Amino acid sequence: MSAIPQPLIELSQIRKVFRTSHGALTAVDSIDLIVERGSTIGLVGESGSGKSTVARMLLRLLTPTSGSIRILGEDVTGWSDKKLKPVRSMLQWVSQHPAAALFPNLTVGQNIMEPMRIHGIGMAQERQRKARGLLAKVGIPQEGFHAFPHELSGGQQQRVVIARALSVDPGCVVLDEAVSSLDVSVQAQILNLLQDLQEEMNLSYLFISHNLAVIRLVCDEVAVMFLGRVVESGKTREVFDHPLHPYTKKLLAAVPSFTPDGGVTQLDESSLLQGDPPSPLNIPSGCAFRSRCPYARERCAQERPLLRRVGTQDVACHFAEEIAAE
Ligand SMILES: Nc1ncnc2c1ncn2[C@@H]1O[C@H](COP(=O)(O)OP(=O)(O)OP(=O)(O)O)[C@@H](O)[C@H]1O
Ligand code: SF4
Ligand SMILES: [Mg+2]
Structure with a gap:
């Protein structure tokens, strides 16, 4: 009987709470993420949604408050720096500011x-x-x-x-806004280079970017984060073509595109995200997105929606079926 191959990296129910002078700040909560060899996973979400904190835990630069991190099936969550040394070389990081990194x-x-x-x-x-x-x-x-x-x-x-x-x-490279500071033509060259290297070396990437067009281009799968939690995840094409979470819909509505006559699409104000997200120091009860959600109703204030399968993707919204049927 052949053994089932282990995922390269598996994050299970990871959570990170920072102790700050203003109190406990929940930066990441209950996140599951599997990174398979040779695949690219995208993490998207507004500033402060917890993307880099997930990446730093995956790299084992931060220890989760709870949950586990497995590398090739081995639980490395509680490992000391000394024991982690060989693991660290497997996990590399490319950040937004190359000048500062060298x-x-x-x-x-x-x-x-x-x-x-x-x-x-x-x-x-x-x-x-x-x-x-x-x-x-x-x-x-x-x-x-x-x-x-x-x-x-x-x-x-x-x-x-x-x-x-x-x-x-390395087996996995975390690219945290790695092309954001570069001009568009250089971005394209670096993205092509990353894709060639991935094919040649069977690399996995965790790709973090605010640029959804880039995410769509390079990621096999995507996880959308809001206030420390994943609210929608699945194959990038499915999530981007048929977003089921109201937050994903709003993020995608803010992406301008070119029209056939060479112009740029007008963004409809009413479909854009309004206001700021709640503070991670004081996460609201029920659905944390409800203060900005056009679909919100009574149940959303009382019951936190859990991530569950709806069609081809996982969504954390009580009314995802209704939204899917629109
Ligand atoms: N070391 C820390 N101590 C206290 N709070 C922190 C620390 N690191 C991150 N945070 C907080 O955790 C939350 C998530 O931060 P994180 O940097 O992961 O967000 P992000 O999604 O990467 O944002 P951006 O898109 O701006 O890079 C934020 O509220 C941030 O202020
Ligand atoms: S659970 Fe309610 S508030 Fe949350 S995204 Fe769905 S409809 Fe909106
Ligand atoms: Mg970040």
């Missing part, structure tokens, strides 16, 4: 080799050979090996950050 006093080559040095991978010569190979893979000429980060453009710096993340042969 060591300014190290050359590009030294930056790429640094994680290999930290994790004791290979001898000096081997590391150099691998770093040069990665530099070529991310499309930077070999002369760049001895350059310093400030001598490169933002797009080139992000390529170096990606090469550095790949130097330790």
Whole structure:
């Protein structure tokens, strides 16, 4: 009998409560997430919805208040920093600001080799050979090996950050707004590069972005977060073509698109999100989205909707069937 392959990463019911001077702040609550090898999962939601906190727990840079994190079936939730060291090389992170992520006093080559040095991978010569190979893979000429980060453009710096993340042969790379600071044509180049590398190296990505067009382009699956919880998840195409949660509908309604005559669609004010989300220091009872929801009624104030299967996706709304039938 063949063993069932374990998911690369599995987050079960993870929760993160920060102790702040204003009281307990629930940044993430009851989230389940499975990252399979070679797949890309998108996390979307307004600022402060908890996306980076989920990513930091997945990377084991933060310990969840409760819930568990499994890597290839092994529960690593309570592991010490020492025990986590080999796990950390499997999980890499690319953030929004490449200039801040690179060591300014190290050359590009030294930056790429640094994680290999930290994790004791290979001898000096081997590391150099691998770093040069990665530099070529991310499309930077070999002369760049001895350059310093400030001598490169933002797009080139992000390529170096990606090469550095790949130097330790990770299974999963978290891309937290990784292309947001780049201009549109460079964004497209980096996205193509990421897709090529994924195919070649069977990488998994957790992709966080406010740009829903980018999410649609690169993600197999997407999870929509509101105030620390997932309110809708499923295959990206299904969720984006037939959103069932009122919050997902509002997020998508705010994306302008081009018209056939070269103009831009007018956004209908009434379909956009109004007001701010409630404070994570004081999460309301019932459905946390109800103060901004056009479908809200009595039941929404009393009963918190749980994530449940409706058609092709998971949705946390009492009236998802009704919305689906519209
Ligand atoms: N170390 C911390 N201490 C206290 N509160 C925190 C901490 N880190 C995050 N938070 C709070 O947790 C909530 C979620 O933050 P998080 O950074 O995960 O949001 P996000 O979805 O990544 O937002 P953005 O899109 O702006 O990056 C926010 O209310 C934030 O202020
Ligand atoms: S449960 Fe109620 S308030 Fe929440 S999203 Fe659904 S209709 Fe809106
Ligand atoms: Mg963030």
